[in-house]
Amino acid sequence: MTETGIDLVKDETPATPGTPLLEVRDLQVEFHTREGVAKAVNGVSYSVEAGETLAVLGESGSGKSVTAQAIMGILDMPPGRIAGGEILFQGQDLLAMTEAQRRKIRGNKIAMIFQDALSSLNPVLSVGYQLGEMFRVHKGASRKEAKARAVELMDRVRIPAAKDRVNDYPHQFSGGMRQRIMIAMALALEPDLIIADEPTTALDVTVQAQVMDLLAELQQEYRMGLILITHDLGVVADVADRIAVMYAGRIVERGDVREIYRTPAHPYTKGLLDSIPRLDQKGSDLYAIRGLPPTLTSLPAGCSFSPRCDRAREICVTERPLPVTVLDAEGAPVPGRSSACHFWKETLHG
Ligand code: ADP
Numbered sequence: 001m002t003e004t005g006i007d008l009v010k011d012e013t014p015a016t017p018g019t020p021l022l023e024v025r026d027l028q029v030e031f032h033t034r035e036g037v038a039k040a041v042n043g044v045s046y047s048v049e050a051g052e053t054l055a056v057l058g059e060s061g062s063g064k065s066v067t068a069q070a071i072m073g074i075l076d077m078p079p080g081r082i083a084g085g086e087i088l089f090q091g092q093d094l095l096a097m098t099e100a101q102r103r104k105i106r107g108n109k110i111a112m113i114f115q116d117a118l119s120s121l122n123p124v125l126s127v128g129y130q131l132g133e134m135f136r137v138h139k140g141a142s143r144k145e146a147k148a149r150a151v152e153l154m155d156r157v158r159i160p161a162a163k164d165r166v167n168d169y170p171h172q173f174s175g176g177m178r179q180r181i182m183i184a185m186a187l188a189l190e191p192d193l194i195i196a197d198e199p200t201t202a203l204d205v206t207v208q209a210q211v212m213d214l215l216a217e218l219q220q221e222y223r224m225g226l227i228l229i230t231h232d233l234g235v236v237a238d239v240a241d242r243i244a245v246m247y248a249g250r251i252v253e254r255g256d257v258r259e260i261y262r263t264p265a266h267p268y269t270k271g272l273l274d275s276i277p278r279l280d281q282k283g284s285d286l287y288a289i290r291g292l293p294p295t296l297t298s299l300p301a302g303c304s305f306s307p308r309c310d311r312a313r314e315i316c317v318t319e320r321p322l323p324v325t326v327l328d329a330e331g332a333p334v335p336g337r338s339s340a341c342h343f344w345k346e347t348l349h350g
């Protein structure tokens with residue numbers, strides 16, 4: 001028993017049964033900076049199944065992108081360093097592979113979509129050329145075949161008049177259309193997993209929804225796993241199956257999307273949910289979590305969120321809460337649901 005009067009149940013329930021498509025286990029990534037060692041990813045574990053969407057949420061700086069970069073094998077090393085953990089893709093540890101083996105997986109089996117299409121696309125090559133290149137390089141297609149496949153893909157992501165636009169350059173497309181082209185690039189080789197890092201953050205709100213819907217639809221159709229990284233809880237409700245909430249390099253809550261929306265079990269998740277703008281609210285009424293995330297070079301001894309938490313008591317300052325399985329009203333463990341909060345129960349029912 002802890003001071004809170006609740007039995008600590010170690011979080012051992014697998015999030016999903018069977019061998020996951022991707023499983024990140026206790027991943028640790030450090031950056032060596034002048035201020036000291038920044039633990040950007042501090043023991044992150046999550047998994048994704050084929051055909052499933054995992055949303056990774058959290059404020060800027062929580063380690064979402066660094067985790068993705070470690071999975072893709074595109075982490076800046078140095079200053080970055082993988083200090084521990086495993087990344088199992090279809091059961092094989094990516095971190096134990098040679099660069100040549102990883103290159104085969106990158107693009108072919110795991111593709112990534114970034115926030116900023118303009119800096120990911122080459123400005124001096126037509127989009128058709130860049131899409132076609134995927135087929136020429138990876139599949140040995142002829143120029144003519146490659147162009148035909150490029151038009152097909154542009155159709156798939158619903159770029160109007162694809163045939164007429166295949167020779168256009170990236171700057172000739174709107175932001176939303178460019179992001180569709182990025183989705184087409186990611187889809188080209190029919191990967192098993194797509195990691196989308198803030199794919200709609202740079203777009204207008206109305207366009208955001210269209211691009212997100214398209215991504216969700218294609219993910220279903222191709223039965224891919226999707227890791228959707230976002231700081232915007234508003235966009236994930238409709239598309240995600242499960243959620244992992246990150247704070248200061250750790251996962252503080254994870255579980256089924258509907259359950260977390262209905263009954264968050266971590267004050268940080270609750271704060272994020274309360275900060276979603278609602279149509280019936282005026283701008284000035286908008287709730288924001290007070291304070292700022294901690295400095296990663298000097299994390300507090302107890303709960304990293306405690307300095308910002310209204311529920312924090314002494315134990316939160318002295319003792320770091322480990323993830324525990326959340327129990328339902330009958331006291332039964334909820335599969336795949338965990339919270340790293342000493343007061344998860346009070347949060348769940350408060
Ligand atoms: P986000 O959740 O916004 O995607 P990131 O994963 O990009 O956050 O970054 C997490 C933390 O990792 C940052 O707050 C920063 O301290 C550290 N970090 C990321 N990239 C670098 C880098 N190239 N050099 C030093 N520190 C970095």
Ligand code: MG
Nearest residue numbers: 064065066197
């Ligand atoms: Mg990021």
